[in-house]
Amino acid sequence: MKATQDVALGVFFAAIGIVAGAIALTYPFGTPSRMGPGFFPVIISVLMTVTGMAVLLRAYRAGSPAIEPITWRSVVIIPLMITAFGLTIDRLGLPLAVLLLVVGTAAASVKFELSWKAAAGAAIFSAICALLFVKVLGLPIPLAGSWLPFSG
Amino acid sequence: MDIFNGLMLGLSTATTLSNFTYCFFGVFLGTAVGVLPGLGPIATISMLLPFTFGLPVDTALIMLAGIFYGSQYGGSTTAILMNLPGEASSVVTTLDGHEMAKQGKAGRALAAAAIGSFFAGTVGTLFIAVAAPVLAGLALTFGPAEYFSLIVLGLVTSMVLTSGSLLTAFGMALLGMIFGMVGTDINSGFSRYTFGSANLLDGLDFVVIATGVFGLGDVLANLQNEHARAASVAPVSRLYPTREDWRRMTAPILRGTGIGVALGILPGAGVLLASFSAYAMEKKISRRPEEFGKGAIEGVAAPEAANNAAAQTCFIPMLTLGLPGTATMALMIGALVVQGVQPGPEMLTQQPALFWGLVVSMWIGNLLLLLLNLPLVGMWAKLIAVPYRYLFPLICVFTAIGVYSINNNVFDVYLMALFGLLGFFFRKVGAEPAPLILALILGPMAEEYLRRTLLISHGDATVFFTSPVSLGILAITVLLLMSILSPHFRKVREEGLQEAD
Numbered sequence: 001m002k003a004t005q006d007v008a009l010g011v012f013f014a015a016i017g018i019v020a021g022a023i024a025l026t027y028p029f030g031t032p033s034r035m036g037p038g039f040f041p042v043i044i045s046v047l048m049t050v051t052g053m054a055v056l057l058r059a060y061r062a063g064s065p066a067i068e069p070i071t072w073r074s075v076v077i078i079p080l081m082i083t084a085f086g087l088t089i090d091r092l093g094l095p096l097a098v099l100l101l102v103v104g105t106a107a108a109s110v111k112f113e114l115s116w117k118a119a120a121g122a123a124i125f126s127a128i129c130a131l132l133f134v135k136v137l138g139l140p141i142p143l144a145g146s147w148l149p150f151s152g
Numbered sequence: 153m154d155i156f157n158g159l160m161l162g163l164s165t166a167t168t169l170s171n172f173t174y175c176f177f178g179v180f181l182g183t184a185v186g187v188l189p190g191l192g193p194i195a196t197i198s199m200l201l202p203f204t205f206g207l208p209v210d211t212a213l214i215m216l217a218g219i220f221y222g223s224q225y226g227g228s229t230t231a232i233l234m235n236l237p238g239e240a241s242s243v244v245t246t247l248d249g250h251e252m253a254k255q256g257k258a259g260r261a262l263a264a265a266a267i268g269s270f271f272a273g274t275v276g277t278l279f280i281a282v283a284a285p286v287l288a289g290l291a292l293t294f295g296p297a298e299y300f301s302l303i304v305l306g307l308v309t310s311m312v313l314t315s316g317s318l319l320t321a322f323g324m325a326l327l328g329m330i331f332g333m334v335g336t337d338i339n340s341g342f343s344r345y346t347f348g349s350a351n352l353l354d355g356l357d358f359v360v361i362a363t364g365v366f367g368l369g370d371v372l373a374n375l376q377n378e379h380a381r382a383a384s385v386a387p388v389s390r391l392y393p394t395r396e397d398w399r400r401m402t403a404p405i406l407r408g409t410g411i412g413v414a415l416g417i418l419p420g421a422g423v424l425l426a427s428f429s430a431y432a433m434e435k436k437i438s439r440r441p442e443e444f445g446k447g448a449i450e451g452v453a454a455p456e457a458a459n460n461a462a463a464q465t466c467f468i469p470m471l472t473l474g475l476p477g478t479a480t481m482a483l484m485i486g487a488l489v490v491q492g493v494q495p496g497p498e499m500l501t502q503q504p505a506l507f508w509g510l511v512v513s514m515w516i517g518n519l520l521l522l523l524l525n526l527p528l529v530g531m532w533a534k535l536i537a538v539p540y541r542y543l544f545p546l547i548c549v550f551t552a553i554g555v556y557s558i559n560n561n562v563f564d565v566y567l568m569a570l571f572g573l574l575g576f577f578f579r580k581v582g583a584e585p586a587p588l589i590l591a592l593i594l595g596p597m598a599e600e601y602l603r604r605t606l607l608i609s610h611g612d613a614t615v616f617f618t619s620p621v622s623l624g625i626l627a628i629t630v631l632l633l634m635s636i637l638s639p640h641f642r643k644v645r646e647e648g649l650q651e652a653d
Contacts, residue, residue, distance in 0.1 A: 047326055
């Protein structure tokens with residue numbers, strides 16, 4: 001079977017169903033009148049697994065569209081940069097973490113090129129974000145994080 | 153409290169200077185973000201949520217309503233000017249709206265949409281004021297069996313009205329239920345699927361998942377074919393409808409409003425159904441059906457009115473039953489819970505100022521939309537034309553800060569990145585995520601009501617069929633499922649929904 005849309009989805013559904021079901025079996029099941037924490041998860045997991053199988057069966061019998069080729073650049077860079085934002089927001093503070101995120105994610109575009117204008121724009125945007133979220137909206141996010149020498 | 157006093161109370165809540173100002177900001181920001189291509193209402197609302205966090209509950213709620221309407225209308229603007237529907241329910245608007253724009257009548261199409269929406273919004277608000285108290289009273293008589301059946305109906309409706317196959321939609325709903333189980337089981341205190349992580353004990357935050365799957369997932373999907381994205385924006389010309397336009401659109405707006413008000417109450421996806429039915433009906437009864445699809449103003453006014461009326465009345469199941477009708481409503485519930493408000497039948501009696509304030513600010517939101525959009529339409533058109541490569545880094549920033557600020561926990565940021573990837577995967581394999589989002593909220597409710605029902609009936613499941621209300625709701629559900637299996641309806645559904653992606 002080729003890696004078509006339905007094959008990928010069916011395998012995904014069935015895998016989640018089997019794993020969730022196996023875990024749920026270790027929870028107390030209870031009886032219908034006193035459902036335990038495992039009761040509902042087991043039912044839903046079984047349905048999930050069956051649905052996954054049915055999607056696979058459909059792929060086998062009727063075929064389904066192929067998955068379009070994936071441009072990996074943006075798919076890898078953006079989640080990575082967002083994770084980096086999570087790692088740095090307390091340590092660098094909001095403005096620098098935002099600057100890192102803007103420049104980093106912008107690099108995911110195939111049209112990305114370094115220019116002074118764009119860099120200045122990113123810096124101004126980070127400053128505005130800091131003002132807006134921390135000063136105006138009062139969100140409890142540090143402006144300068146623990147990695148910076150001058151933070152409190 | 154009668155309706156008149158309620159509306160007065162609402163008026164005094166909604167028109168305090170600060171509440172009115174925040175409603176204005178909400179509408180403004182909602183439209184500004186909503187017109188950006190590739191951002192549907194769900195992504196828009198979740199990005200703008202942090203703006204409401206520091207506010208008192210009533211102000212936050214009113215601003216949220218403003219954001220909600222702004223994002224809805226912003227979606228119609230992109231649909232008309234760029235032929236890009238932000239969500240499934242504005243697909244019909246593109247049919248004639250973009251055709252009109254291509255003929256140089258973009259301004260008149262936008263005006264028709266705004267006027268239709270305003271009228272429908274007004275009627276919808278009045279309808280909420282009249283019907284919600286009655287329904288809330290009725291809802292208090294519902295037992296767990298009735299609630300469970302309603303949830304099943306809501307889930308089935310959302311599956312039926314999703315583009316793509318029913319089987320896939322069913323799988324997505326089940327997946328949403330599994331995600332909904334993560335965290336501490338409220339009945340037994342048992343932690344499920346937490347893998348020993350303290351961050352997962354409170355469950356997956358709904359707003360985080362929605363932002364990841366819709367906001368970030370859309371960014372990842374849009375960046376796949378950057379070169380193909382050079383969509384053009386139609387220029388906006390003369391704004392005010394001609395006398396001929398008025399004559400042609402009055403009756404369609406009235407009919408569209410009627411359809412929207414009635415269908416919006418359905419749990420599931422009433423908004424989508426309303427705009428499709430209104431369009432189909434206008435086409436059927438028009439004396440010039442051949443003009444539809446070629447720029448008929450009726451084909452813009454009627455579905456937009458229906459869309460907005462339904463967007464209004466779909467607040468009813470949410471406010472009276474605490475059940476979201478659409479994925480967007482589910483997000484609104486998530487936002488309310490962040491504010492510490494649990495929507496449901498008790499809201500009306502325990503927090504009347506909040507309830508009526510919300511109702512009145514819906515109407516004010518609609519009014520502001522009309523006042524804001526027509527004069528500013530040139531500015532929105534400029535915003536639409538911003539190239540995507542400047543836009544998407546900003547979307548990433550706003551979603552990341554937004555998600556972080558819900559609990560001030562970086563774990564949520566990582567979770568959003570993960571669900572962004574998952575959202576991308578769903579798009580790649582052709583699975584629509586709306587049922588997943590709805591099931592994420594409805595799943596835990598379904599479990600709770602099933603548990604209570606069976607506890608009361610000592611494990612006897614026939615109780616779902618012996619209660620007349622529950623039986624009636626389940627009968628509607630079965631009819632809906634049967635209708636989708638009939639070849640005629642299946643054809644209509646496929647034609648209607650295939651463009652919705």
